[in-house]
Amino acid sequence: MATEILMPALSPTMEEGTLAKWLVKEGDEVSSGDIIAEIETDKATMEFEAVDEGTIGKILIAEGTEGVKVNTPIAVLLEDGESADDIESAAASPAPQATSDTDADAPSQAAPAKAKAPDAPQPDRSPDWPEGTETRKQTVREAINAALAEEMRADPTVFIMGEEVAEYEGAYKITQGLLDEFGSKRVIDTPITEHGFAGIGVGAAFGGLRPVVEFMTWNFGMQAIDQIINSAAKTLYMSGGQMGCPMVFRGPNGAAARVGAQHSQDYAAWYAHIPGLKVVQPYSASDAKGLLKSAIRDPNPVVFLENEILYGKSFEVPVMDDFTIPFGKARIWREGTDVTIVSFGIGMTYAIEAAEKLAEDGISAEVIDLRTLRPLDYDTVIASVMKTNRCVTVEEGWPVASIGNHISATLMERAFDYLDAPVINCTGKDVPMPYAANLEKLALTSTAEVIEAVRTVTYR
């Protein structure tokens, strides 16, 4: 049957073009791959190749014609044994539609939310461990180490890799004793090559293992951010659910002390931005332990943001055979009625200290530790603000597009009528981290700033 040669789309955005030149004439024989015409798009002149073999029966659009719409028939190709007489019928058949039928009635997922009086959410307030459970003091460092060891004992596909994790036992001694117990097959020293070993970790997860990739600090993890986002976070979606990435990226995050601009950065907001990742930033030792165990078991890639200053801090940790904390459940550290202070990670030290000092002045602050930033427990925050009508957020990261900004926006959407004052975000200052001791202090947020913010929103 005679086939029509159609004006081709030659770029992702082309809708029409100029048929600049014919390189064949009627009666010429062509075979697949022969260049038959030159077509100008908005960007370039492209060569147009024949797909099928045959004889050019008729040229329908003359060279030099501008504004030829994509999919317009431009010539008719005859197969062996056909004559130009066959052309009429071929040319009469309608040109195929360039785009498939779109379903105009399909419900739009992007429909804006209608403004309506929000219902008070009912957050999960169950305790993290059963009442009466024995607890004992443990540092965050010991808690993370215990979580790793317990999960490695439970699942032989769990392994840890990173710089200095094995023989040196961790630059911050998180992996102490693991090489002795699990051997070099499962506790693996890598060369200094974050981009490469993060990618190998992702590939190993594709291949059925449960890698824990340690970055000596998250500042070095930035070398590997492409693998974390493009390879780990997106593959489940890009594969239509066929391939996932069950693994943990972990290490100390944020400012330590006097280590300067390149070693002092909080990645909470960076990674919380990414669909496909789960993001955890624990404050206490029990949370570090319970959340890391959940992270290692999670079938998705988890970014686990620790803090060097918190490593040595002690907290009560329950003595239980298998203690985990679910993602997406905030912890209320202190109940209060006058203001809600929302924080996570090391920000909690300022939040708790501020609440204690404010209590001395008769201001009752409710302090919420988000614990996980993705998923984020919006309900606990909103229910609290509906009670206190005021909110201050606290984090060490930079102010622009911060977690605090996101909480503020959510409160505007879901609890606007309950707010008696604008939400204030206490954050790190909008500067690279300075080295000088006094400047470094000024660059971070502080208990004094949190107290001042609370006084502002409570007008006291």
Add this chain to the structure above:
Amino acid sequence: MSARKTQAKPNVSADELKQYYRDMLLIRRFEEKAGQLYGMGLIGGFCHLYIGQEAVVVGLEATAEEGDKRITTYRDHGHMLACGMDPKGVMAELTGREGGYSRGKGGSMHMFSKEKHFYGGHGIVGANVPLGAGLAFADKYLGNDRVTYTYFGDGAANQGQVYETFNMAALWQLPVIFVIENNQYAMGTSQKRSTSTPDIYTRGAAFGIPGEAVDGMDVLAVRDAGQKAVAHCRSGKGPYILEIKTYRYRGHSMSDPAKYRTREEVQKMREEKDAIEHVRDLLLSGKHATEDDLKAIDKEIKAIVNEAAEFSKDSPEPDPAELWTDIYADVAPQNA
């Protein structure tokens, strides 16, 4: 048509030759059809065709055993067809339809098949190289003797993470074959203008990784080199590099006017070096097949490709609810 001397290859059977002919022809006709559907606006975005490079994947797939893994970059249609993925599912992914391998959510550059151990389709140049080494790491950890074919181009060979991976793959003796598909152009930049060494595989020597250059327009040469590489990896000796010198006939992607090389250069490759014509000559001159036999294969392939094209047009667009699925897993799918 082929000006190349065809050597007698005692180690190939008529059936094998016919299979290679068929597999390469399927890729070429599929890609031509994909180009046509792109021209009609049915395929959008970036679409990188494999035409010219068919012997690379067909030759190497001839060396693979069940359970071996493969991973590549964005010029991935040929790899999927060669490892046995369904042309209908691949074409329907190109048109962004529900019947596609990723249910329309991946597109030309992002397809996967758990069943065929095909681990993508990756769009960031060089990023699939550590991923491939990671797959090999998993196999070594699990104590099986599988190998991973990790394909990348001459362009990717200049990315830093490739050499980070070479180092670790050699250090840990990972069973990974690094397949450099050297088609001589990193998009529009010729190898001469971008790469300090004429033979890229020689860079492996710095890491103690053996390798060799292979004529990528000769499917038998590719297969023979592949067998050597596979034997090396499977026996626990660590990685191997195959630099396969090949050529792409079409532009980098559909919207590439290809002004960085002459029409004569492309035409010369097509006329003198074409991998499919080469096997066709071997079949006819060796009296392994008649013109009619080959015509029958052509017809069969045409039918498969037309069926894939029809399927890809008829398959519906994904349900709008698909926008919100597959962001998080309840169970890791590869462990399910």
